[in-house]
Amino acid sequence: MADxxxxxxxxxxxxxxxxxxxxxxxxVIYIAAFVGxxxxxxxxxxxxxxxxxxxxxxxxxxxDNFIQVVREPQFVTALVNSVxxxxxxxxxxLVLATLESELLARAFRGKRLVQTLLILPWAMPASLAAxxxxxxxxxxxxxxxxxxxQAGILGPGGLFGPARHFYYLGRTDLAIAxxxxxxxxxxxxxxxxxVLAGRLSIPRDxxxxxxxxxxxxxxxxxxxxxxxxxxxxxxxxxxxxxxxFGDMAVVALTTHGxxxxxxxxxxxxxxxxxIESGDLSGGAAVALFMLPALLVVSVLTLxxxxxxxxx
Numbered sequence: 522m523a524d525x526x527x528x529x530x531x532x533x534x535x536x537x538x539x540x541x542x543x544x545x546x547x548x549v550i551y552i553a554a555f556v557g558x559x560x561x562x563x564x565x566x567x568x569x570x571x572x573x574x575x576x577x578x579x580x581x582x583x584x585d586n587f588i589q590v591v592r593e594p595q596f597v598t599a600l601v602n603s604v605x606x607x608x609x610x611x612x613x614x615l616v617l618a619t620l621e622s623e624l625l626a627r628a629f630r631g632k633r634l635v636q637t638l639l640i641l642p643w644a645m646p647a648s649l650a651a652x653x654x655x656x657x658x659x660x661x662x663x664x665x666x667x668x669x670x671q672a673g674i675l676g677p678g679g680l681f682g683p684a685r686h687f688y689y690l691g692r693t694d695l696a697i698a699x700x701x702x703x704x705x706x707x708x709x710x711x712x713x714x715x716v717l718a719g720r721l722s723i724p725r726d727x728x729x730x731x732x733x734x735x736x737x738x739x740x741x742x743x744x745x746x747x748x749x750x751x752x753x754x755x756x757x758x759x760x761x762x763x764x765x766f767g768d769m770a771v772v773a774l775t776t777h778g779x780x781x782x783x784x785x786x787x788x789x790x791x792x793x794x795x796i797e798s799g800d801l802s803g804g805a806a807v808a809l810f811m812l813p814a815l816l817v818v819s820v821l822t823l824x825x826x827x828x829x830x831x832x
Contacts, residue, residue, distance in 0.1 A: 566805035573799040586806035599785040600810070602697060606786060607766045609701040610708065611758055617705065618712035618757060622720040623746065625713070643710035651774035654703050658689040658775070693783035696776045700784060703771050708764065712757045719753030720746065755826040762822075763815060787811055 562578075567587070570580030590596055625636065642650065657665055666686050669675040677683045689695045723746065731741045747754075769788035772778060778785040778793070787810060795804015 563805045563809060566802050567809050569802050571801040571805075573796070573801060576801055582802070586802050587809075590803060590806050590810070595782050595785055595790055596807075596810075598782055599787045599790045599807075602784060603766060603786045603788075603811075605697060606700050606704065607762055609698075610704040610765045611762055613701070613705045614708055614712045614761055615754060615758065617709055618716045619742075619747070619750070619754070621709070621713040622717040622750075623742070625717055626720045639713060640710045642706050643708075647707075647770045647774065650703070650707065651771070654699075654775060658699055660686055660688045660691060663687070663689070690776050691780055693780065696780065696784040700771050700776060700786075703775065704765050704768075707771070708761045711764075712761050715757040715760065716750060716753055719750045723749045752826045755822050759819060759822045759826075762818065766815060767811060 565578045568581055568583060569578045570582055571578055621639065625632070625639075657663060663686065666675060669687070670679070670685060674680045675687070676685050681687075687695060689699045727745050727749075728741065731745055736744065767788055769786065769792060772784060772786050772789045773792070776784040778789055787807060791804045791807035793804075794807055795801050798804075
């Protein structure tokens with residue numbers, strides 16, 4: 522009987538397409554349980570009058586929640602800041618990840634230590650990273666300000682006037698810039714690993730031929746490395762861009778959307794509106810505004826990546 526059951530299982534696995542279905546089933550179940558169901562609930566909540574006091578989906582209101590959200594002044598601020606933070610982070614990540622991948626693709630003394638140090642920001646918990654950055658950006662005891670004072674950038678006679686501190690989290694421009702820098706610090710290991718995988722796949726013969734022809738570092742970088750890495754760079758942009766645009770941890774732990782609402786972003790505003798303010802339906806409506814932008818960017822990036830790879 523056991524032999525018959527084993528034979529039946531083998532026959533089931535040998536059926537065309539059955540093995541693929543069995544291998545993909547766990548991923549499909551995971552996506553349906555942790556992405557699909559919450560997504561459907563968010564849509565239902567956005568068309569209802571649900572609150573934290575009465576979280577049941579009731580009182581169909583149509584598009585009223587979306588209209589009310591768009592009319593609030595925080596919406597434009599949060600949307601613009603989300604775009605600025607995402608594109609600013611991606612621009613720096615592309616440059617730094619490409620340079621780091623070039624470094625790690627070469628053999629040098631202490632390479633293992635450098636690799637370990639580069640991966641630490643990705644492995645570090647967000648709360649611990651926030652504590653470190655809050656110290657670095659402190660309005661009174663920031664070590665960065667001390668370095669700038671010693672360099673003559675701050676203080677009496679300094680390049681930026683007599684002020685002894687930058688007050689990073691107290692000014693709108695510096696607060697947003699701080700969020701960008703922290704995001705780059707956190708996402709750089711992931712982006713570097715993606716780009717490095719593509720860099721190591723480029724045939725070594727191309728670089729040897731460039732060296733024989735007398736091509737320098739930058740000529741080789743822009744004539745060989747970057748064109749060959751284009752599909753991989755687009756994948757890195759897609760992954761890191763989605764993570765940055767939908768992440769609220771940095772703002773929630775550092776600027777808190779301040780000063781005022783000047784550094785507010787869409788994900789954090791959705792949390793404040795839906796959880797802190799108790800308006801579940803309004804918070805769901807805010808969060809759903811991210812869907813069209815993320816969907817369009819994802820489709821365009823993937824199509825461009827496919828065309829670059831075919832070319």
